[in-house]
Amino acid sequence: MNMLARKLIERDFYLNRWLIGGSTLAGIAGLIIAAEGAMRFNIGMLLWLTAIVAFSAMLVMFSVSTERKERALQFVLSLPLSSGDYVRIKVLGLLLCFLVPWSLLTAGAIGLVLVMPNLPDGLLPFAVLLCGFMLANFSVVLSGALHNAADGFTTFLMIVHNTSITLFIFLVGAMPSLHEHLRSPVPVWNSTFWTVLAIELATLVVTLSLPYFVAARRRDFI
Amino acid sequence: MTQTKLIEMRNVRKAFRFFTLEDLSLDLEPGQIMGFVGPNGAGKSTTIHLMTGLLTPDAGEIRVLGHAMPEAQALAKRDIGFVSDQMRLFGHATFGWHMKFVSSIYPGWDAQYAKTLVKRFNLRPEQNVRSLSSGEHVKAVLLLALARRPRLLILDEPTSGLDPVARHELLTEFMDVLRHEDRSILFSSHNTVDVERISDRITFIDRGRMVDSSDKEDFLERWRRVQLQLPAGATLPDLPHIVSRVDDGQFVTITTNRYSEDLLAFLGNGVRQVQRMSLEEIFVANVMYHRELRGQ
Numbered sequence: 001m002n003m004l005a006r007k008l009i010e011r012d013f014y015l016n017r018w019l020i021g022g023s024t025l026a027g028i029a030g031l032i033i034a035a036e037g038a039m040r041f042n043i044g045m046l047l048w049l050t051a052i053v054a055f056s057a058m059l060v061m062f063s064v065s066t067e068r069k070e071r072a073l074q075f076v077l078s079l080p081l082s083s084g085d086y087v088r089i090k091v092l093g094l095l096l097c098f099l100v101p102w103s104l105l106t107a108g109a110i111g112l113v114l115v116m117p118n119l120p121d122g123l124l125p126f127a128v129l130l131c132g133f134m135l136a137n138f139s140v141v142l143s144g145a146l147h148n149a150a151d152g153f154t155t156f157l158m159i160v161h162n163t164s165i166t167l168f169i170f171l172v173g174a175m176p177s178l179h180e181h182l183r184s185p186v187p188v189w190n191s192t193f194w195t196v197l198a199i200e201l202a203t204l205v206v207t208l209s210l211p212y213f214v215a216a217r218r219r220d221f222i
Numbered sequence: 223m224t225q226t227k228l229i230e231m232r233n234v235r236k237a238f239r240f241f242t243l244e245d246l247s248l249d250l251e252p253g254q255i256m257g258f259v260g261p262n263g264a265g266k267s268t269t270i271h272l273m274t275g276l277l278t279p280d281a282g283e284i285r286v287l288g289h290a291m292p293e294a295q296a297l298a299k300r301d302i303g304f305v306s307d308q309m310r311l312f313g314h315a316t317f318g319w320h321m322k323f324v325s326s327i328y329p330g331w332d333a334q335y336a337k338t339l340v341k342r343f344n345l346r347p348e349q350n351v352r353s354l355s356s357g358e359h360v361k362a363v364l365l366l367a368l369a370r371r372p373r374l375l376i377l378d379e380p381t382s383g384l385d386p387v388a389r390h391e392l393l394t395e396f397m398d399v400l401r402h403e404d405r406s407i408l409f410s411s412h413n414t415v416d417v418e419r420i421s422d423r424i425t426f427i428d429r430g431r432m433v434d435s436s437d438k439e440d441f442l443e444r445w446r447r448v449q450l451q452l453p454a455g456a457t458l459p460d461l462p463h464i465v466s467r468v469d470d471g472q473f474v475t476i477t478t479n480r481y482s483e484d485l486l487a488f489l490g491n492g493v494r495q496v497q498r499m500s501l502e503e504i505f506v507a508n509v510m511y512h513r514e515l516r517g518q
Contacts, residue, residue, distance in 0.1 A: 007326055011312075074276075075310065075311055075363070078299065078309065079327060080299040080300040080327070081299070082295050220277045222276045222277070
């Protein structure tokens with residue numbers, strides 16, 4: 001990584017520091033509430049989920065769409081880099097920004113399932129898939145915003161982003177081969193789990209690679 | 223193409239759905255300050271975006287500081303200071319953070335000079351960028367460009383969003399800064415008064431085509447408005463280099479872009495008045511003449 005890329009990634013961290021910190025704290029608060037017992041588990045996990053979903057949406061919105069809309073993009077592009085460099089650095093920078101709270105909160109959620117005596121470990125595969133889905137979902141939104149920063153498209157992306165989490169919980173959570181093991185005392189890592197995880201990883205790889213081949217090669221960048 | 227020119231554009235074409243920049247050729251020599259003048263929508267920003275690699279031409283060749291654009295834009299931009307009225311700094315960071323950020327990227331950043339400019343521009347590094355006025359914001363962006371000590375400054379309508387007082391203040395400070403500098407500048411504006419103050423060469427652009435390009439003094443010397451009174455029944459013959467002619471009975475007002483003593487001698491005793499023209503008058507007459515020639 002060259003010096004300019006490092007500086008621009010540091011800039012993304014600096015400009016999003018409150019968002020990163022606030023989301024991480026909100027997610028941790030959710031995990032603490034969830035750990036207080038079965039009654040508060042749902043409220044806590046809802047807060048945890050909302051923290052990650054809202055963070056991924058806001059991170060992309062502030063760092064890609066707003067940067068373009070508020071014309072800070074012109075300032076960035078006046079620096080010694082090409083538009084292709086900008087796209088590549090942006091993908092890497094925002095992915096790293098997202099990974100900080102995501103990895104902490106994913107580890108926290110997995111730890112919670114393992115540590116809480118009244119939570120069956122059978123929830124573990126679904127928790128992993130849910131966290132994987134949120135990472136893949138973030139990469140879809142990031143890739144989409146880098147391809148098209150129009151207001152309407154960004155709004156559409158955010159709607160898809162928010163709805164897809166609910167759909168994932170209902171549809172994947174209801175898959176018989178996953179659902180039937182949710183309350184099992186030990187995690188069951190069956191073929192459905194690996195298939196869904198593979199789809200999530202493939203989505204992640206494809207959507208994060210796409211800007212390198214399309215947006216980074218755009219002839220006209222503004 | 224020669225390597226001494228800082229900007230070289232040859233037969234550049236860029237087409238959009240409702241606008242085409244056509245056959246644009248433009249050179250900027252070392253040490254030159256070029257005013258790039260055109261009405262709104264003439265193609266000034268498109269030309270500048272092509273120069274800075276943000277757009278790719280459909281045809282033609284662009285070299286900036288000897289680098290082919292947009293392919294080598296990252297290299298070229300090491301020595302370009304680009305300021306645009308469209309450009310905004312990061313609203314959530316202070317101006318001081320921006321200075322630190324830019325200085326960490328450019329090895330040639332002159333901290334002492336930046337300090338001097340902060341004082342001269344009356345900026346406060348601890349101030350959040352979002353709370354800067356339009357004038358302060360332009361000064362801040364300009365400072366970030368100047369303190370890099372770039373070989374080439376490209377200014378895209380930097381004063382367009384400012385009130386007359388802020389504009390005057392900024393240009394005065396800008397000229398003061400430039401007086402002690404030896405760098406090439408392309409200054410785009412639709413405001414001829416601004417351009418006239420700082421430029422030594424002027425290029426006019428209109429509706430995607432270059433209309434004229436010459437030294438400022440050359441423009442001011444070549445262009446004249448001549449008022450004539452013709453004897454009853456006499457007509458003025460067709461003359462070369464007349465860009466407009468207004469008849470009012472015996473009185474005729476002609477505008478020429480090749481004024482000379484020979485023309486004056488040819489017109490003889492009928493000449494009532496010879497007026498020098500301001501750059502704005504030259505610009506308008508030039509644009510209207512070329513529109514007429516092109517049948518637009």
